[in-house]
Amino acid sequence: xxxxxxxxxxxxxxxxxxxxxxxxxxxxxxxxxxxxxxxxxxxxxxxxxxxxxxxxxxxxxxxxxxxxxxxxxxxxxxxxxxxxxxxxxxxxxxxxxxxxxxxxxxxxxxxxxxxxxxxxxxxxxxxxxxxxxxxxxxxxxxxxxxxxxxxxxxxxxxxxxxxxxxxxxxxxxxxxxxxxxxxxxxxxxxxxxxxxxxxxxxxxxxxxxxxxxxxxxxxxxxxxxxxxxxxxxx
Amino acid sequence: xxxxxxxxxxxxxxxxxxxxxxxxxxxxxxxxxxxxxxxxxxxxxxxxxxxxxxxxxxxxxxxxxxxxxxxxxxxxxxxxxxxxxxxxxxxxxxxxxxxxxxxxxxxxxxxxxxxxxxxxxxxxxxxxxxxxxxxxxxxxxxxxxxxxxxxxxxxxxxxxxxxxxxxxxxxxxxxxxxxxxxxxxxxxxxxxxxxxxxxxxxxxxxxxxxxxxxxxxxxxxxxxxxxxxxxxxxxxxxxxxxxxxxxxxxxxxxxxxxxxxxxxxxxxxxxxxxxxxxxxxxxxxxxxxxxxxxxxxxxxxxxxxxxxxxxxxxxxxxxxxxxxxxxxxxxxxxxxxxxxxxxxxxxxxxxxxxxxxxxxxxxxxxxxxxxxxxxxxxxxxxxxxxxxxxxxxxxxxxxxxx
Numbered sequence: 001x002x003x004x005x006x007x008x009x010x011x012x013x014x015x016x017x018x019x020x021x022x023x024x025x026x027x028x029x030x031x032x033x034x035x036x037x038x039x040x041x042x043x044x045x046x047x048x049x050x051x052x053x054x055x056x057x058x059x060x061x062x063x064x065x066x067x068x069x070x071x072x073x074x075x076x077x078x079x080x081x082x083x084x085x086x087x088x089x090x091x092x093x094x095x096x097x098x099x100x101x102x103x104x105x106x107x108x109x110x111x112x113x114x115x116x117x118x119x120x121x122x123x124x125x126x127x128x129x130x131x132x133x134x135x136x137x138x139x140x141x142x143x144x145x146x147x148x149x150x151x152x153x154x155x156x157x158x159x160x161x162x163x164x165x166x167x168x169x170x171x172x173x174x175x176x177x178x179x180x181x182x183x184x185x186x187x188x189x190x191x192x193x194x195x196x197x198x199x200x201x202x203x204x205x206x207x208x209x210x211x212x213x214x215x216x217x218x219x220x221x222x223x224x225x226x227x228x229x230x231x232x233x234x
Numbered sequence: 235x236x237x238x239x240x241x242x243x244x245x246x247x248x249x250x251x252x253x254x255x256x257x258x259x260x261x262x263x264x265x266x267x268x269x270x271x272x273x274x275x276x277x278x279x280x281x282x283x284x285x286x287x288x289x290x291x292x293x294x295x296x297x298x299x300x301x302x303x304x305x306x307x308x309x310x311x312x313x314x315x316x317x318x319x320x321x322x323x324x325x326x327x328x329x330x331x332x333x334x335x336x337x338x339x340x341x342x343x344x345x346x347x348x349x350x351x352x353x354x355x356x357x358x359x360x361x362x363x364x365x366x367x368x369x370x371x372x373x374x375x376x377x378x379x380x381x382x383x384x385x386x387x388x389x390x391x392x393x394x395x396x397x398x399x400x401x402x403x404x405x406x407x408x409x410x411x412x413x414x415x416x417x418x419x420x421x422x423x424x425x426x427x428x429x430x431x432x433x434x435x436x437x438x439x440x441x442x443x444x445x446x447x448x449x450x451x452x453x454x455x456x457x458x459x460x461x462x463x464x465x466x467x468x469x470x471x472x473x474x475x476x477x478x479x480x481x482x483x484x485x486x487x488x489x490x491x492x493x494x495x496x497x498x499x500x501x502x503x504x505x506x507x508x509x510x511x512x513x514x515x516x517x518x519x520x521x522x523x524x525x526x527x528x529x530x531x532x533x534x535x536x537x538x539x540x541x542x543x544x545x546x547x548x549x550x551x552x553x554x555x556x557x558x559x560x561x562x563x564x565x566x567x568x569x570x571x572x573x574x575x576x577x578x579x580x581x582x583x584x585x586x587x588x589x590x591x592x593x594x595x596x597x598x599x600x601x602x603x604x605x606x607x608x609x610x611x612x613x614x615x616x617x618x619x620x621x622x623x624x625x626x627x628x629x630x631x632x633x634x635x636x
Contacts, residue, residue: 059630060629079547079629083542083545083550084547087546092544100540102249107245111544112544115541115545115547162544
């Protein structure tokens with residue numbers, strides 16, 4: 001049984017103009033991510049994996065080609081329309097955690113819900129529940145500076161789930177963590193995939209980390225050079 | 235949604251205490267200056283209007299010279315003939331002539347100079363003329379004959395002479411003995427609160443002046459007559475008796491309303507100038523807010539990127555920054571309002587202590603609401619461009635910003 005595509009990149013090009021020169025960050029990428037899949041995008045720096053992540057995460061639109069999210073073409077949407085799509089369908093986890101320093105853990109988790117117009121009571125309740133899920137129930141009133149790196153990343157995981165998105169996009173989520181905390185964060189991602197049935201796109205340059213995925217897409221010079229199915233999983 | 239924007243703005247304030255405080259001071263000073271000036275201006279207007287209300291709107295004042303101000307050094311005087319002509323105008327109920335002189339007044343061995351006003355009580359009683367003049371005798375009675383005087387407020391409270399003067403005490407005006415038969419209540423300005431009142435007969439004898447050296451005439455208009463119309467008639471008559479052409483009058487006829495108008499115009503000009511100056515500081519405060527907001531947008535580029543990544547629309551970012559900047563304005567405005575109120579109270583207190591009871595500080599509701607609203611608008615306008623800049627940031631670029 002073939003699963004439904006949730007994100008599909010069709011011959012996507014991204015070209016930046018640097019003065020006179022044109023730099024092609026992506027050169028006609030085709031990528032099809034199915035609902036409930038765990039996909040890792042790997043590649044050395046400069047391979048275009050960040051640009052690819054921006055496309056998958058609806059953070060940017062392609063110069064050429066199409067991006068279909070849930071079958072809907074989002075390649076020509078305005079920034080605000082993209083924001084809406086992101087807010088509802090995609091949860092982000094970043095390498096540098098990217099929590100707002102002035103807000104507490106709970107407030108950080110509540111933030112994406114504010115932009116979706118969810119009322120305050122529900123926000124509070126859901127944020128507390130999500131933080132409990134990432135085992136930070138005791139620390140909901142702590143600010144990011146009062147938390148360790150691993151704890152901050154767990155807050156970010158909770159935040160990515162705030163609007164119950166279908167897709168979780170993790171950009172080098174363990175890049176700033178030691179190997180022990182790395183393992184817990186990866187465990188959480190696995191849990192999200194297996195128990196919550198989330199589609200997970202993991203961008204990394206770490207082979208070990210990428211192994212948790214069902215499929216690894218290797219990127220080089222703006223193109224996918226190899227697709228590797230993970231036989232241990234699925 | 236709105237309350238969330240406010241909460242977010244508030245979070246930033248508390249985390250950037252020093253900068254927030256410095257930015258607030260800019261608006262604070264401007265609003266404090268504007269508020270205190272408006273408050274005192276309103277108070278002064280109300281105080282003077284109160285004096286005119288006591289005087290009544292059925293009065294006409296005639297002074298020699300074309301400037302319309304009482305000036306005892308004025309060489310032009312009104313004559314008895316002028317007074318009689320005024321009396322003959324229909325619509326005139328009563329005419330009171332007055333003489334203004336500066337005289338040495340001695341009390342308990344201490345001699346000081348002050349205004350002595352001779353009041354014509356031939357037509358109406360001394361008390362009635364005083365009352366019509368807007369001055370109330372609150373102790374004793376008016377003066378009769380040529381050896382009695384009514385003392386002013388500052389004589390009674392003892393801040394003119396070393397010793398307070400009491401009703402019944404004796405004083406010497408230009409060496410002649412007088413007895414204080416009454417005292418008047420406070421007028422509200424230190425000058426008028428030292429005026430000594432005697433009868434016209436006393437004044438003529440004391441200063442050796444004839445019938446034709448009148449400094450000031452106050453006319454009461456009959457009920458139902460329009461003061462302005464009667465004033466026109468008086469002007470016509472006076473031009474005839476004084477033999478002057480229209481436009482070359484050597485006298486001034488003013489109704490209470492004219493006084494009010496003149497006064498309001500002067501006050502308005504003074505207020506516009508002062509508030510204009512204060513507004514410049516407010517403008518500087520606004521620029522300061524804009525500067526702070528630009529810095530904030532720069533510093534928080536990454537935050538903006540994060541918020542956009544997790545679903546903030548351009549309009550959300552715009553509103554967050556606009557409200558933050560508006561709140562800088564409002565908080566500065568509220569503090570400024572408090573300081574302005576304090577300043578205004580302090581000035582009016584000081585003025586009252588020095589005899590200027592008419593300088594009050596008033597806070598009409600629109601001043602309070604207006605100041606807060608205005609400071610929000612200043613903050614919001616100052617924040618518009620930075621907020622726009624923030625909202626236009628591309629999430630990809632903003633996220634990469636370090």
